[in-house]
Amino acid sequence: MALATLTSRGARVTPDASIADLVTYRIGGPVAALVRIGTEAELEAVTEVVAEHLPPVLVIGRGSNLLVADEGFAGIVIVLDGSFDEVELGESTVTAGGAVALPVLARRSAAAGLTGLEFLVGIPGSVGGAVRMNAGGHGRETCEVLVRAWVADLGAGAAPVARSADAFEFGYRHSDVGDSDLVVRAELTVWPDDPARCEARVAEIVRWRREHQPGGANAGSVFANPLNDSAGRLIDACGLKGLRSGGAIVSEKHANFIQAEAGARASDVRDLVVAVQRRVESETGIRLVAELRMVGFGDRS
Numbered sequence: 001m002a003l004a005t006l007t008s009r010g011a012r013v014t015p016d017a018s019i020a021d022l023v024t025y026r027i028g029g030p031v032a033a034l035v036r037i038g039t040e041a042e043l044e045a046v047t048e049v050v051a052e053h054l055p056p057v058l059v060i061g062r063g064s065n066l067l068v069a070d071e072g073f074a075g076i077v078i079v080l081d082g083s084f085d086e087v088e089l090g091e092s093t094v095t096a097g098g099a100v101a102l103p104v105l106a107r108r109s110a111a112a113g114l115t116g117l118e119f120l121v122g123i124p125g126s127v128g129g130a131v132r133m134n135a136g137g138h139g140r141e142t143c144e145v146l147v148r149a150w151v152a153d154l155g156a157g158a159a160p161v162a163r164s165a166d167a168f169e170f171g172y173r174h175s176d177v178g179d180s181d182l183v184v185r186a187e188l189t190v191w192p193d194d195p196a197r198c199e200a201r202v203a204e205i206v207r208w209r210r211e212h213q214p215g216g217a218n219a220g221s222v223f224a225n226p227l228n229d230s231a232g233r234l235i236d237a238c239g240l241k242g243l244r245s246g247g248a249i250v251s252e253k254h255a256n257f258i259q260a261e262a263g264a265r266a267s268d269v270r271d272l273v274v275a276v277q278r279r280v281e282s283e284t285g286i287r288l289v290a291e292l293r294m295v296g297f298g299d300r301s
């Protein structure tokens with residue numbers, strides 16, 4: 001059994017962990033096991049065991065783009081920490097572990113007088129999640145600043161391999177990083193600049209986010225923007241702000257955000273995602289595509 005083998009190999013395993021503690025929606029069912037990887041030795045052990053037993057794997061960064069079903073996930077959840085949560089500031093590049101929080105990376109780079117990563121301050125994800133999702137905002141995307149990233153193919157039992165940015169097939173909120181790939185580290189381009197100017201840009205982005213986006217439990221934009229349009233504008237134009245399913249509600253502040261109120265279930269959010277998608281399609285002919293990653297909803301995911 002994979003769990004016993006993982007423990008015997010020194011991996012840090014928490015059986016029957018709660019997904020709700022790992023995602024910004026704060027909802028979702030249990031997982032069979034949470035495995036934390038903080039060293040190269042732990043990575044090697046987990047990679048070998050996963051390749052041998054091939055359990056279903058879900059990699060979670062900051063959980064800021066994830067909705068996991070109330071039934072949970074019958075596999076192992078992998079979370080990076082320790083040495084994969086470290087940042088190394090260079091003169092023209094910054095190297096960050098997959099676990100590093102994007103706002104931390106943006107603020108540390110800015111304070112050191114390194115510009116280029118300020119846009120990441122408003123995205124509450126991790127470096128690994130940003131590579132997988134090609135996260136972006138304020139006119140920039142991760143792929144524009146990525147030099148290379150080290151990716152371990154857990155299913156193949158492979159040690160991390162450095163891949164240059166052009167090998168990721170990046171598109172809008174898309175990369176070719178698969179479910180059993182683990183982005184353990186990334187190198188990003190920066191340029192020297194006056195720290196005060198970098199920090200002013202960071203502050204302006206934080207101010208803009210506070211003004212335009214809701215707080216509370218959500219996972220950012222639910223739908224990707226269709227070509228030459230905005231999902232939020234379409235949802236708003238259909239009069240769907242405030243639409244509710246159980247404890248889930250379309251934000252009054254930003255129509256492309258779905259908030260989970262206290263007591264909400266993952267199925268409430270999922271039902272509301274489907275309801276919004278149907279209403280927008282029937283009224284505009286445009287089928288919105290979810291940017292939110294939904295796990296455990298069967299073929300409805």
Ligand SMILES: Cc1cc2nc3c(=O)[nH]c(=O)nc-3n(C[C@H](O)[C@H](O)[C@H](O)COP(=O)(O)OP(=O)(O)OC[C@H]3O[C@@H](n4cnc5c(N)ncnc54)[C@H](O)[C@@H]3O)c2cc1C
Pocket residue numbers: 024058059060061062063064065066080098099122123124125126127128129130131132133134135136137173177179181182183184213218219220221293
């Ligand atoms: C308030 C709010 C605002 C947001 N604004 C933006 C925005 O402006 N722009 C934007 O692009 N996104 C935005 N998001 C969404 C989200 O922050 C990004 O998609 C982010 O890149 C997800 O990173 P994460 O670490 O939270 O990934 P998770 O949600 O944990 O996972 C997302 C996907 O990435 C995979 N993944 C995570 N870590 C790794 C890893 N180390 N290796 C391999 N795969 C991994 C997961 O398996 C999953 O498929 C917002 C979210 C919130 C809550």
